Amino acid sequence: MxxxxxxxxxxxxxxxxxxxxxxxxxxxxxxxxxxxxxxxxxxxxxxxxxxxxxxxxxxxxxxxxxxxLLTRTQAEVPIPDTGSVRRDLKMFTTDLARFAQTPIGTALIRFTVASDNAPDIESSRREFWMQRLSAAEEIIERGKKRGEVDPGADARLVVLTLGGLIHLHVTHLGTGIPTTLPGQAVALILPGITPS
Amino acid sequence: MxxxxxxxxxxxxxxxxxxxxxxxxxxxxxxxxxxxxxxxxxxxxxxxxxxxxxxxxxxxxxxxxxxxLLTRTQAEVPIPDTGSVRRDLKMFTTDLARFAQTPIGTALIRFTVASDNAPDIESSRREFWMQRLSAAEEIIERGKKRGEVDPGADARLVVLTLGGLIHLHVTHLGTGIPTTLPGQAVALILPGITPS
Incomplete structure (x- = not known):
């Protein structure tokens, strides 16, 4: 029994x-x-x-x-699909900013800094990044299909630009991320990817 | 004698x-x-x-x-003043990308990552950043005076966005920065700060 x-x-x-x-x-x-x-x-x-x-x-x-890393980040910073590129990018950037400022998020960002890690760790780090980037690029690709985004827009550049801005606050500025920043960053970038 | x-x-x-x-x-x-x-x-x-x-x-x-840090960075990444915001931002981002990929530039970027440094080191790190940011923001402020840039544009946001993109390549991607990236990044952002 x-x-x-x-x-x-x-x-x-x-x-x-x-x-x-x-x-x-x-x-x-x-x-x-x-x-x-x-x-x-x-x-x-x-x-x-x-x-x-x-x-x-x-x-x-x-x-x-x-x-x-992928499981935790996917749970904390999901890739939204609301039907609007502006809304998706703002949600994504807001979630990223929030997570980045939690103790575990800050630790992950700081400890995934590229350095003289062993080659297998470096390749894991890169695989993590490539998977996250590809997932987030879907926001832009879906916007292209809906005609919201210029077909020539570089999805990776958009994701890296928003992600870099958030990461920079955590890695180098060491200051809090203003709650208005995600919306302002998306507003800065959107005109550059809107069809003319 | x-x-x-x-x-x-x-x-x-x-x-x-x-x-x-x-x-x-x-x-x-x-x-x-x-x-x-x-x-x-x-x-x-x-x-x-x-x-x-x-x-x-x-x-x-x-x-x-x-x-x-300030002396070396000012020498390697001067703040241009060519009379054109697009040209200034592209030169600045190109110089930053080049310097970031030199061994000393990579070391500086990685070693100025915020961490549990002693308080006086942290305040030095922040002073360095504030001085560099203020200097680069002049590019945008001069553009406003020439009517090239919307008076409401956030100069700090523009500089942080371009800088974050370059830093992210060094800190997290660990890959080379494509030579076309600075021009593409500036083209992405310019429509968002151009007067309507």
Whole structure:
């Protein structure tokens, strides 16, 4: 009678709950130790799971890092699809600014700064960025299909410009981001991508 | 006969040449050790001058850091004044992109990332940024006077947007900056500040 129940609980912990526990522990370790000092053993300790189960599921630390960073960022800064480019860009930039100013968001931004990381960490960092950029570029691509955005507009440039502005506040200015900034930034850029 | 000559040489070395030697050594130490690990003793060693002369001239390390960072950045990324906002912004962004990709420029950008620096270092970092921003904003303010730029345009927002885009490439993308990027970025933003 005991064995199946125990087995059932283990199955549960190896599913969505196991993944969430481990990804949360990974984010916490990035914030504590820096992205180039995350080890399976420390994450396993923090999550209260066996280290071997991390090896089985993610194989390498960089794969775990990407999964954790993408999952957290997608949850905190979703890519909106409201039917209006202006509204989508403003929501995206506002969410990014809010997340960037939370302790975990600031830590992620500062600890994902490119540096002399090991090559596998560097490639994880880049994969994270490429996935996030491509997702956000959809806002512009959908605007092109609706005729709101000039077909020649550079979607990546728009996303990098808004993202760079928010990141700069966190990485270099070290000051709060004014709540009016996202709206002003979108208003600055929109005329440059509106069909003439 | 010896004494006056020697005195004359010392005076020279305590003037412009002394300052240049020390500032170069300071930049080199920032790049080597990080901005929060620069000490008068190491800078003096590297510059081949007496540590006491650094105390006399700059009083504190943060004051030396600001002087070195501002001097180097002003030399590498001057604020142009060609009579055209488009040309000024493109030159400024192009110079910034070029400098950001030199080893010393990359080091400066990465090592001036806000972090848990000592309070006096943090205030130096901020003073550096405020001085650079104010200088670059002149491009926009001059454009307003010439009627090229909408009087309501936010000069700081324009400078932060262009600067953020360049910085993001160095801090987070870790990729080369395409040579076409400065021109495209300026073209993206100009319609948003042009008088309607």
């Amino acid at each position: 005991e064995a199946p129940q125990h087995e059932e609980r283990r199955t549960q912990v190896r599913g969505a709950k196991f993944r969430a526990l481990v990804l949360d522990a990974t984010i916490a370790r990035i914030a504590e130790a820096g992205i180039d000092h995350v080890r399976f053993a420390d994450v396993a300790d923090k999550a209260g799971v066996h280290e071997a189960s991390l090896y089985r599921r993610w194989k390498t630390v960089p794969r775990l890092l990407i999964d954790a | 010896e004494a006056p000559q020697h005195e004359e040489r010392r005076t020279q070395v305590r003037g412009a040449k002394f300052r240049a030697l020390v500032l170069d050594a300071t930049i080199a130490r920032i790049a080597e050790a990080g901005i929060d690990h620069v000490r008068f003793a190491d800078v003096a060693d590297k510059a081949g001058v007496h540590e006491a002369s650094l105390y006399r001239r700059w009083k504190t390390v943060p004051r030396l850091l600001i002087d070195a």
